Amino acid sequence: MVNRPYRWYHHITLNAYWFGVSFMWNALHPIVLPVLVLSLAPESAKNTSYGLLTFAGLVVAAVVQPISGSLSDYTHHRLGRRRPWILAGTAASLLCLVGLAVGGTFWVIAASYVLLQCCSNVAHGPAQGLMRDAVPSGRRGPASGAKHLFDMLAVIIAATFAGRLMDDGVQDAVTMMALIGGVLVAFTIITTATVHEPEPEAVAPGRPALSLRDQLAALVHVDLAQHGDYARLLAARFCVLLGTYAVQSFGLFYFRDVLQVASASRATSGLMAAVALSILATAVPAGNLSERWGRKRPIIVASAMTGVGMALLLAVRNTVALWTVGCLIGAGMGVFSAVSFAWATDMVPAAEAGKYLGLSNLSTAGAAAGARLLGPAMDLMNARWTHAGYGLLFVFATAAAFVGLVIALGIPDTPSAGLREARRARPQADTLAAERGA
Numbered sequence: 001m002v003n004r005p006y007r008w009y010h011h012i013t014l015n016a017y018w019f020g021v022s023f024m025w026n027a028l029h030p031i032v033l034p035v036l037v038l039s040l041a042p043e044s045a046k047n048t049s050y051g052l053l054t055f056a057g058l059v060v061a062a063v064v065q066p067i068s069g070s071l072s073d074y075t076h077h078r079l080g081r082r083r084p085w086i087l088a089g090t091a092a093s094l095l096c097l098v099g100l101a102v103g104g105t106f107w108v109i110a111a112s113y114v115l116l117q118c119c120s121n122v123a124h125g126p127a128q129g130l131m132r133d134a135v136p137s138g139r140r141g142p143a144s145g146a147k148h149l150f151d152m153l154a155v156i157i158a159a160t161f162a163g164r165l166m167d168d169g170v171q172d173a174v175t176m177m178a179l180i181g182g183v184l185v186a187f188t189i190i191t192t193a194t195v196h197e198p199e200p201e202a203v204a205p206g207r208p209a210l211s212l213r214d215q216l217a218a219l220v221h222v223d224l225a226q227h228g229d230y231a232r233l234l235a236a237r238f239c240v241l242l243g244t245y246a247v248q249s250f251g252l253f254y255f256r257d258v259l260q261v262a263s264a265s266r267a268t269s270g271l272m273a274a275v276a277l278s279i280l281a282t283a284v285p286a287g288n289l290s291e292r293w294g295r296k297r298p299i300i301v302a303s304a305m306t307g308v309g310m311a312l313l314l315a316v317r318n319t320v321a322l323w324t325v326g327c328l329i330g331a332g333m334g335v336f337s338a339v340s341f342a343w344a345t346d347m348v349p350a351a352e353a354g355k356y357l358g359l360s361n362l363s364t365a366g367a368a369a370g371a372r373l374l375g376p377a378m379d380l381m382n383a384r385w386t387h388a389g390y391g392l393l394f395v396f397a398t399a400a401a402f403v404g405l406v407i408a409l410g411i412p413d414t415p416s417a418g419l420r421e422a423r424r425a426r427p428q429a430d431t432l433a434a435e436r437g438a
Contacts, residue, residue: 011146013194014134017086017127018147020187021120022154024093024180028100029054029368030272031162031265032176033113034252040106044379047250047389051375053110054249057117058369062362064118069125069358073351080197082126082133089123090188094181096120101177121365123188125358132345132357133197144342145287148279148334154183155276163269230347230356232411234363237340239404240303241367243310243397244333249371250378250393258387259319267319274323278330279337286335287342295343296413298335303408305332307401313394 034050041049068085075081096119099112135143165176251271256264290298309329316322341360348356374396378389 010134010195011143013190014130014143015147015150015191016187016194017191019150019154020184021124021127022151023158023183023187024120026155026272027158027162027176027180028113030248030251030268031159032100032166032173033109035166035265036100036109036173037106040109044383047253047375047379047382049106049375051249051372051378053113053372055369055372056110057114058365058372060114061117061121061124061365062369064121065125065128065361065365066355066358067125068122069129070352070355072126072129073355079192082130082197083192083195085126086123086188086192089119089121090184092119092122093184097177097181101174121361124361125355127191128357128360130191130195130197131341132348132350134195135345137346140345141287141289141291141339141342142284143287144345145284145338147341148283148287148338151337152276152279152283152334155279156273159269159272159276163263163266166265227347227349227356229411230344232407233340233344233347234360236299236303236404236407236411237344237360237363238367238370239400239407240306240333240336241364242370243400243404244306244329245368246371246374246393246397246400247310247313247329249368250375250390254390254393255319257382258390259317259322261319270319271323271326275326275330275333278327279334282331282334283338287338290339290342294413295339295346296408296411298339299343299408300405302332302334302336302339303401303405305329306336307398307405310394310398310401313397314391 033054034046037046037050037053068089072081072085075084077084079087093116096112096116100109100116103109103112131140131143131147161179162176165172165179252264252268255261255267255271259267261267286298286302306329309325309332312325312328313322316325344357344360374393378393381389381392
């Protein structure tokens with residue numbers, strides 16, 4: 001393998017894979033799975049059934065991703081460290097989609113979904129390591145912004161197709177799964193065929209080869225004492241994402257029960273599109289600006305915007321107001337997602353990027369899993385007081401966002417390469433100005 005310079009268009013090819021992944025999960029979680037659960041589970045236990053099912057799958061995701069990422073750190077293959085894992089995980093995911101398409105019972109759907117989480121995350125951990133391997137310091141903010149641009153484009157397109165194919169009157173799961181599989185394969189090929197991984201020596205110079213026993217020990221060794229700021233960043237991410245995933249998870253049921261819209265799946269897809277457009281408008285500029293302003297200030301502002309938006313959801317009683325508040329939440333999440341991922345990429349050690357960025361899934365999938373545990377509490381409260389469970393949902397989401405803000409306040413900023421260069425240039429500019437004045 002030959003190391004090649006990083007060009008602007010690598011933002012596109014590097015992140016194409018994330019379009020396919022985002023398309024899959026943003027069709028399945030907010031629309032496809034809730035619709036399937038409504039058709040296969042008792043009405044009175046819909047939140048519980050969906051919540052516990054997705055909780056189990058996301059726990060699997062949180063465990064598998066750092067393991068596969070760490071294994072890829074030690075992989076030696078002609079395709080590189082990351083690509084063999086990405087290809088294998090994607091291929092296995094297609095088999096799981098078949099199970100979701102043809103499963104006629106709740107338990108077949110449940111088994112297929114949990115296996116899909118496992119197989120998909122075999123690819124996710126190594127894919128996150130690509131960002132640290134291939135993107136030089138000073139370019140990670142824009143690269144992270146591009147990643148979230150692809151994510152949100154996929155959200156809009158996935159919401160459009162899933163809202164129609166899984167409508168309340170017409171449910172075509174086979175076509176939906178075929179579309180998901182085709183998109184996932186196409187965009188995985190773009191990334192794996194075009195991204196050139198650097199030589200291992202360029203990523204981790206002088207790193208000794210480890211025995212199998214030492215590699216297994218390295219899988220579970222995480223030095224949080226040395227990387228304490230990274231752990232605090234993951235905690236802040238966990239809290240902010242916990243609130244947003246909670247609202248996203250049970251949104252379709254909220255449309256159906258409280259707002260009583262004609263088509264809950266289409267209303268959910270419309271809200272997803274509104275939020276995604278806001279994230280599209282903010283993710284790339286936020287990633288670019290964080291190279292000059294540092295990572296911390298945008299994170300604080302974004303957490304506050306998200307928390308305020310969640311609080312306003314308590315007063316919403318119609319879809320127009322909901323979409324307006326959704327745009328505010330989306331703008332906050334666009335900044336938060338792009339900048340926090342760039343910040344995490346800065347913090348992790350290059351030699352173990354797969355493992356440490358895989359651990360970031362403890363904040364992502366872990367938050368998504370934790371959010372699903374609200375399902376039983378919501379059903380209990382709804383049974384006792386009409387729609388009270390949805391009030392609990394919005395209070396919980398608001399509190400989670402502001403707890404994340406407080407945690408982020410305690411993290412010292414780590415200036416990006418662009419900001420460090422600007423700070424070095426400032427004294428020189430001041431000196432030249434003083435000389436001219438003299």
